[in-house]
Structures are given as C-alpha cells and as structure tokens.
Amino acid sequence: MNEETTAEIASFDWTTIPALLQDKGVDLGIDFGIKVATALAVFLIGKFLVRLVVSAISKVMQKQAVDKTLETFICNLVRISLMVVVVIAAIGALGIQTTSFIAIFGAAGLAVGLALQGSLSNFASGVLIVLFRPYRVGDFIEAAGIAGSVEQVQILTTILKTGDNKQIIVPNSQIMDSIITNYSANDTRRVDMVVGVSYDDDLDKVRKTIEDLIAAEDRILAEPAPTIAVSALADSSVNFVVRPWVNSADYWGVMFDMTEAIKKRFDAEGISFPFPQQDVHLYKQDSD
Secondary structure: OOHHHHHHHHHOOHHHHHHHHHHHHHHHHHHHHHHHHHHHHHHHHHHHHHHHHHHHHHHHHHHOOOOHHHHHHHHHHHHHHHHHHHHHHHHHHOOOOOHHHHHHHHHHHHHHHHHOHHHHHHHHHHHHHHHHOOOOOOOEEEEOOEEEEEEEEOOOEEEEEOOOOOEEEEEHHHHHOOOOEEOOOOOEEEOOEEEEEOOOOOHHHHHHHHHHHHHHOOOEOOOOOOEEEEEEEOOOOEEEEEEOEEEHHHHHHHHHHHHHHHHHHHHHHOOOOOOOOOOOOOOOOOOO
C-alpha cells in the first residue's frame, strides 16, 4: 500500500457508510419489490387466463357431446400443464433462472413416465375407450375373459358387475388388447336354440308346434322373421334350429321361457326328446 492510498483511506469519511448502505438497501428493496409485484401479477393474470382457456375447452367439448369422463380429464390436464407454465414464468419474473427448473421438470417427467408405464398404457386405453366408445355405462360386454354390465368407465380402469353381483375392476389396457363383445350395442338380438326330436316323430307336426309357441310369445319380434329349420340328422335325433328375434333386454327371458314351453308342449303333443343310444347286435357263433 503506497502513501497515496493510505492518504485516501485516512481522508475517507466513514460516517457516510450507514447512509450509503441505507440507500443501497432501499434501492435493492425497491427492485425486489418490483420483481415480486411483477411475479405476482404474472401469476394472477396467468391463472385467470388458464381459467378462461379451460372454460372455453369445456364449453366446446360439451357442445360436441364429449363424454364427461374425457372432458374432466382433458380439462384437468390442460389446467395443470398451463399452471406449470405460469409458475415458471412467475419465477422467471423474480429474476431466478428457470432453465434449471425446466431441466428438473423434464427429468422428473421422464422418471415418472418410466415408473408408470403400465398406468400410462391404461390411461391411453381409457382415452381411446371414451373417444371411440366400444361400450358405454350400462352395456353388457365380454372382454379380457370377463363378462358383466359396465358400471363405470374410468381413465385407468373399467368397473364391471357380473350376473352374480360381483364387482370386477379391469385395467383398460387389457380390455383394449382383447376382443370386445358388446351384447347391448344393438337394439335386437337373435335367440339361437337347438331342439332335438326322435326320428319317429312327424317333422311337420314338430315345426307347426314350434311355430305356435313362437306366435304365442309376445316378446318375439315379427321382423326379422324367426327361422325354424332342420339343421342336422344327428346320431340319436333330428335337430331343429329355432332362431327368433327379440329386443336385447328380452333375450334371456325369452330363451328360458321358450325352453320350458317347448318341453311342456312337446310332452303334451307326444313329441319325444330322444336319449343318446346305441344299437348292440349280438351274434351267436356255433362251436365245433
């Protein structure tokens, strides 16, 4: 330290330091306050705009009659995504570098995606189910080896209720990866029955008896016309196929009632149901 520097230090008015620090603190406080106010304004305005965007999307989807489950999910997804952008913008308004935050979010998203591959697959399948609607709530379906009525279609799973009142939760990906049979998709269904009679029975009488039973059943539709035909000359019986059409809701009722009615009417008419039988022929061989 030379004599000139020493002289400057000795001549410096140290009593001005508090005032300088106070002025600097005021400047920093004002600058920080402006940044906080700006960040708060960015957050509030962004939140308001997000609400407007989500509301607009919801209204458009309601006009397009989009399924409520899909509408709720998409609105929530858009809201969360946009709010992440708003928060990052607000942090940037404070003067904090957001590059590190974006990198962290990206790494976290990758890690979550790898950890939840199965859930993401179920989610994608749930969106496809809601969009293409292979079944709806209330339909009776068979998929992924399970048969039951659809109670709920959720983003990750479909909840089915079986005929014996069990609740089964099936992952959507398993349903979309399997063959889906929707028994409620159409308004009408065909009841397929096979009736076997003896070779000794009068086939015209059998046909007429079945026709009378169908005509007496109000739940059977006139159109399409029911089919009554000889389908096979089996080992022990002559088989008739009986195929009336009914409303889908009447399927099982007609199936059960017609089976019982045919048995009772055939008994009354003397038409027999043959039992499986074999003819055994015995040959006597003379001994020498």
